[in-house]
Amino acid sequence: MLTLNFIRENKDLIIERLKVKNFDAGQTLDNIIELDNKRRETQQKADSLQAEMNSISKEIGHLFSQGLRDEADAAKKKTWEIKEKIKKLSISLTSIEKKLNQELLAVPNIPNELVTPGRSEEDNVKVKEGGKLPEMVNNPMPHWELAKKFDIIDFELGTKLTGAGFPVYKGKGAKLQRALINFFLDEGEASGFSEVLPPVIVNEDSSFATGQLPDKEGMMYHVPIDNYYLIPTAEVPVTNIYRNVILDADRLPIKNIAYTPCFRREAGSWGAHVRGLNRLHQFDKVEIVVIAHPDKSYEALDMMLNHVEGLVDKLDLPYRIMRLCGGELSFTSALTYDFEVFSAAQQQWLEVSSVSNFESFQSNRLKCRFREKGEKQNKLVHTLNGSALALPRIMAAIIENNQTPDGIKIPEALVKYTGFKSI
RNA sequence: GGAGAGAUGGGUGAGUGGCUGAAACCACUGGUUUGCUAAACCAGCGUACUCUAAAAAGGGUACCGGGGGUUCGAAUCCCCCUCUCUCCGCCA
Secondary structure (H helix, E strand, O other): OOOHHHHHHOHHHHHHHHHHHOOOOHHHHHHHHHHHHHHHHHHHHHHHHHHHHHHHHHHHHHHHHOOOHHHHHHHHHHHHHHHHHHHHHHHHHHHHHHHHHHHHHOOOOOOOOOOOOOOOHHHOEEEEEEOOOOOOOOOOOOHHHHHHHOOOEEHHHHHHHOOOOOOEEOOHHHHHHHHHHHHHHHHHHHOOOEEEOOOOEEOHHHHHHOOOOOOOHHHOOEEOOOOEEEOOOOHHHHHHOOOOEEEEHHHOOEEEEEEEEEEOOOOOOOOHHHOHHHOOOEEEEEEEEEEEOHHHHHHHHHHHHHHHHHHHHHOOOOEEEEEOOOOOOOOOOOEEEEEEEEEOOOOEEEEEEEEEEEEOHHHHHHOEEEEOOOOOOOEEOEEEEEEEEEHHHHHHHHHHHOEOOOOEEOOHHHHHHHOOOEO
């Protein structure tokens, strides 16, 4: 969420910038400022009464120690009324703060200047295209047919074990999956990311801090008996490492990489266009997370884009990089680039990575700050994250684009990980 | 799962109702001393909200795992929860 100070000082700017996200913030910001004024007023009153209470209490202590019981009892009587007032004020303060917080949570992050207005996918801006479209065999098969033909992914078996969207990878398919994970992690390490292997189930606090709760509750699997949530992305546990933490400035940027399975309920988003690996309830992903100095976060974003581009490049996949328009940009993001690879048999672009700078929007909620040498005030860090990469669609593209009359050719860069050159 | 012990500032750790936002030590930062290093000595050293000033400085309030309660007053007493440690049970 945006900070109160920023909202107080930049109301008009925020309203203007949020138009790009098709969000009308006027009313909400007015409410926020009004509630904040009330909050300050109420708190001031309560604080000064409390100060009075504290000094009377001290006095009573002294009176008692001098054995002046009657005077002490008289002083006690004085406190009753003040106490009552404080109680009332603190009740209303709590309710003001609750409302204020709700309003604050309703304001999206303001988009970076590069973000253009727009409503849908068509309005995204292509900033780069790379790789070569593959030469296809006649009548290319989509990956779900190839998966069946070579018995490397079994969707029906997954349905038996769990349900739709939980495929079973078999034989060389399983090995290819494992190869991709290791490839992505090794490449990340080479780019200076340090690996973490976090839990894939998190508590409520973590889900709130990265913003999955309360608004996106339906997207996560919930374990009611312990009130835990299955992570929809490694962003949740990895970013939460830095919840409530004050970092020394010289530790920045922090670059983490993590492989985890991801779990998404995807309620209501099923349809004919999501066959095969295109959308799953459980999938593997390697995620990169960067905690950056505010002045350097766009540098970090570029670094992440370069890293992801290197991955699709090495896998010989045709790709394009899209800058999301205002309407497509997520609630928390200031700037997002999507990587899409072309899936030759399906004749469509598949999103395989989304790299975003959240600036201080996420860190404010997360309370992740840093201390600059010589400065007193702690400041919020900038957080960024991106997939590097999400496995299923990469797998789909590799399988489809590299199909030959005899089988499926494994990209050169992966061979040392798979141990075989074709399926 | 059962029984017991515990949770205090960056760390160790004192503190069982007012003189404690919190001793002491260590770490850290600045200074003095010094040819350099080390040592010694002095000083500083939490977070959030808020007020005055709006740079610097100062004041108020809250925070001793989390939440609630008793009291004029709670780190300290009571209740609930969470976590850690030890023992027992179970187990990959």
